[in-house]
Amino acid sequence: MTSKVNAAHILVKDEKKANDLLAMIRSGKDFGQLAGTYSECPSGKKGGSLGWFGRGQMVKEFEDAAFEASKGETVGPVKTQFGWHLIKVTDVK
Numbered sequence: 001m002t003s004k005v006n007a008a009h010i011l012v013k014d015e016k017k018a019n020d021l022l023a024m025i026r027s028g029k030d031f032g033q034l035a036g037t038y039s040e041c042p043s044g045k046k047g048g049s050l051g052w053f054g055r056g057q058m059v060k061e062f063e064d065a066a067f068e069a070s071k072g073e074t075v076g077p078v079k080t081q082f083g084w085h086l087i088k089v090t091d092v093k
Helices: 015-026 031-038 042-046 060-068
Strands: 004-012 049-054 074-080 083-092
Touching (some): 015 074, 015 083, 042 049
């Protein structure tokens, strides 16, 4: 069972923008560059990186999506109280 994930995310205010960004990622655009350009979270300056986190450290919707994703997978859009997230899981342990 996964106990920690290392993930990056892009946070935007609307679902359409999140879906547009997801399409760009799926077509080969760099997740980190898109995070730096579009994310409304301060982590965008670091390519969206959130580092390692365990269960109970993120809001439930975000955490559930991150822990259900496989290493290397980008999931979303995931709606939380903060907006819409695209989450890229970079490693699991």
